[in-house]
Amino acid sequence: MLLCSQYLKVSMQIACKRSLLMCISCWSQNGEVDPALKALEERQDEVLRRLYELKATVDGLAKTVTTPDADLDASTLSRGPAESVFRATADLDSLLGKDLGALRDIVINANPAHPPLSLLVLHALLCQRYQVLSSVHVHSSVSAVPPPLLSCLGPRHIDSYARQRFQLGFTLIWKDVSKLQMKFNTQSMYPIEGEANVARFLFRLLSAEPQDPVLATQMDCWIDTAVFQLAEGGSKERAVTLRSLNSALGRSPWLLGQEFSLADIVCACCVLRAGQTTSAPANVQRWLQSCQNLGHFDCVYPLLQ
Template identity: 30%
Template sequence: MNGPHTMYRMKPVLCFTDEIELPQCMYKMKNIQETFHANREDASPTCPKPTSISEQVKKLLKCPLPEVAALENRQEAILKQLNQLKEQMTALRKELRQSVPKPINETQHHTFEAGLQDRLQDIVVNASPQHPPYSLIALARLWNAKVNLRLSCHIHSTVVNAPKNECFGNMDNQTGTENVPELTIFIVWKNVGAETEMVISPISQSTVRGEPNILRYLCRVGPVEYNYEQIENLFDQTKIDEILDSCYHIARCRTKKEKLQGIFTITSELGKSDYLLGKTSPSVADIAFWSVLKQVDQTTRKDLASNVVTWFQRCSEIFSAGQ
């Protein structure tokens, strides 16, 4: 082994023949391509010298490499398998009597109603009998045209007596609107205090704590017109978040004075309009605040201002939950 080993030769992708002006301050090196072409006997017939780089690129595009063709064939095979999986899933949905989501098209104005069924999954809410989540009843009434929201109540072994409230009992096995997505919320009466819990994933035990935070989650996955985060007015978005946080605080206040202070902070501008935020129709802020007032004791409710009492009665009529 006295000399260098001869390696295999590879045809260059581009034959660049133009001269390049090199700086004189660097050391010079032989042109590897020129040496390669000089040693090849069949360089001129198989690798003609094109006039420009653009022509060489066009030639490569017309005659793709074998690797590119193999990649395209592999992609076509994967797409074919995906279509077969989609057909199998559709057949399974029909066999299990589940609604097949309709494809989203441009005529739906990006309301995402076609994918609503995929976003809605049955969830479990652990609630204390002393702090019933009345906001779920309000959502069921407002979403009636878009989602059949059903409430199924159950009693945990740690609870002796379930809350005697006809509102939740009437929401079980109710008849909803046809051809709309369905969502069942299983309410488990459990001694969790004011920390109402919503279990999103039983496997990972992911929970959302607090009734206002549960409202935030449901508004994001529910009908897009009830998602307050889609409002163009950023001030209203911030105000709704502030009211939801205040409702979270009121539910945990221990004294009557603290509760009245929190209520006054929310209703300071209520007299200027029928609902919170100066709106003509109830929003998620009205739902959260109405639920909190439903949970406070009668002595605290007697000290409410007249405009707050009027607003409370108006919301109770809309949400059809009585007082």
């Protein structure tokens, strides 16, 4: 409404000035324009020019209001700091459904030939935020499992018999599956497949996702790069990815800047699994040491021996 009012006002002013100029051009003495009138005409020309500029500005503002996405520049999006990771717990009711008094069970089927290292790190972080009832089982499709895999979630909780005391159940089943699978509602949920996708789901439970859309996109890109090039790629792909990691870590301590995130967890686990620790560039080695110093990766190293 304000823009329309300004637009009409400017248009009326332009029309009035045009009429005045037409009158001025008709005033003359002996066929010559009076100098005073000529000066007045020049001032009116300047006023008219400014009014046209104002009209163009109003037109541009009106376009922005009526089509807010038409001239959106992605480079102007906020790049403020994301919410600090691992600061608070998530609303489990909104993520996993309303709590009806039963323990929320997260059940993961994984192949012992490819232990999901990043999920073990996330399990350790979840245990710092929630009361988690953890257990490891072996499916009949698997003949034997190394002892470290049987104890990868830590010792059995002394109150494991009282399920009502826990908020989350984290059950890892070693099974002969081609892709890692996860369900938290075993009755009706279609399984989430792939270590990266399950890692994203578990990370949400930590209420640690970046709020900045740019950082969130960067995090997803690093996770996909780690999975498809470090974990599943050949030697050339791994070399290219390590160079990219080294370059990024030369600018900041973590992959997303000053905050440790899921990108660091997945990428570090993929580097460790690929056996690239000693041959990695300097910045990557420093970053891996920083990850180890946090203590979140203590559950991973026994599985790499």
